[in-house]
Amino acid sequence: MTAHFTPKSDFLRVLIERGFVHQCSDYAGLDEKALAGGLTAYIGFDCTAASLHVGSMLPIMMLHWLQKTGGKPIALMGGGTTRVGDPSGKDEARKLLSVEQIEQNKDGIRQVFDKFLDFNAGAIMIDNAEWLTKLNYIDFLRDVGRHFSVNRMMSMDSVKMRLERDQELSFIEFNYMCLQAYDFVEINRRYDCVLQMGGSDQWGNIVTGIDLGRRMGAPQLYALTAPLLTTASGAKMGKTAAGAVWLNADMLSPYDYWQFWRNTEDGDVARFLKLFTLLPMDEITRLAALGGAEINEAKKVLANEATALLHGRTAAEAAAETARKTFEEGVVADSLPTVSVPASEAIGMGVLSAFVRAELVASTGEARRQIKGGGLRLNDAAVSDERAALSAGDFTNGVAKLSLGKKKHVLLKAE
């Protein structure tokens, strides 16, 4: 798809060579726009949670590169569309979030953008609630609705597939598409933005926006989508034992974030280095060439770089150091995640409740099962008796190390 196109602009060149591009509505046209300088592009983000997760890193990095290559990135918060609720997740009986909740989520998400975009140098963050909530149904239909070609929308893959399979396609879903399309035109009008980027699943929505733009007399608009990210073994990115890999530090510690990248599959290392770090390409090529156990070095670099981007260099180094002590020396690093418990409670506490307290397991029942499977360890010794209790001797300097499996460790601190 991109094989025979040689971009002249830095923007497209970087994105293509680093593997960000899946589809583009018009490579040559967009290349020219980018070359002319000052290219403005936006990506929409949902406000359904208080933090974004790694799945959103890809689009965020695209905006980052846009700014780095001289463009102007816009992060669009779906404050308005979130109020409608994206129906694509189907029967998920999506709960409607309150407006305050959405505002809170926006704040949480903003923290992340601050790290990747320079809002003092042209990057902006906007919220489609600003215009969407003011729409009047009749006016909208007359001014905008008449430009939507249902024929065209019917021919889109997402819609066609639903119809062919006799699957439900609700009216609200159809409208969601229209709102997103309208966003594009509105943002173009307000900010002279001609490019919308997003995941490959957004292709249909983005193209609908381009189409609407043409009909409403907007300048030529462009679409650029990123590939859907899956790991080499086909699983979707971003989910892990403890749930989603959140970007906010208060929802997932920098150490755990570092671990997430450290545990990357071999087959993903090169791809991830290109997508999630800013390392120069020749450096990545060198790292990717490492084979066998040496590839672990590349994984450490990946973890360091990715963590540094999000949580800062200091936090990344601390995480790396903690990991080195824990895994390579088997020493108890005092920077492992820590849970404090009053000393009076800690001494004599049953092992089961201790692991629950440390949030390594969800229930005493699970703790019991893990013990049976040999998965729980106290100070690196397997726990075999579920009725054992913590004694003063288990605490060194007031700290006991609890482990689930080989990778998850928590320090229980008696205070």
Place this chain on the structure above:
RNA sequence: GGGGGAAUGUCCCGAGCGGCAAAGGGGGCGGACUGUAAAUCCGCUGGCUAUGCCUUCGCAGGUUCGAGUCCUGCUUCCCCCA
């Protein structure tokens, strides 16, 4: 409007003659093997103050010693006819 079908372990799919904490997958977690990888093999995958107790099969009632299973009403979804 008429007729037919469906809803199951709160991750998903999915079996279930009236005795069910409920088959089987996928996914996830743990163990072995490794390189904190992949592949492979094995175990686990409702809760608890635990030889017992409690809560689960769309919702609400009913029949029964006993109901995911039978009956009635309701909700939601799908299909066919109009």
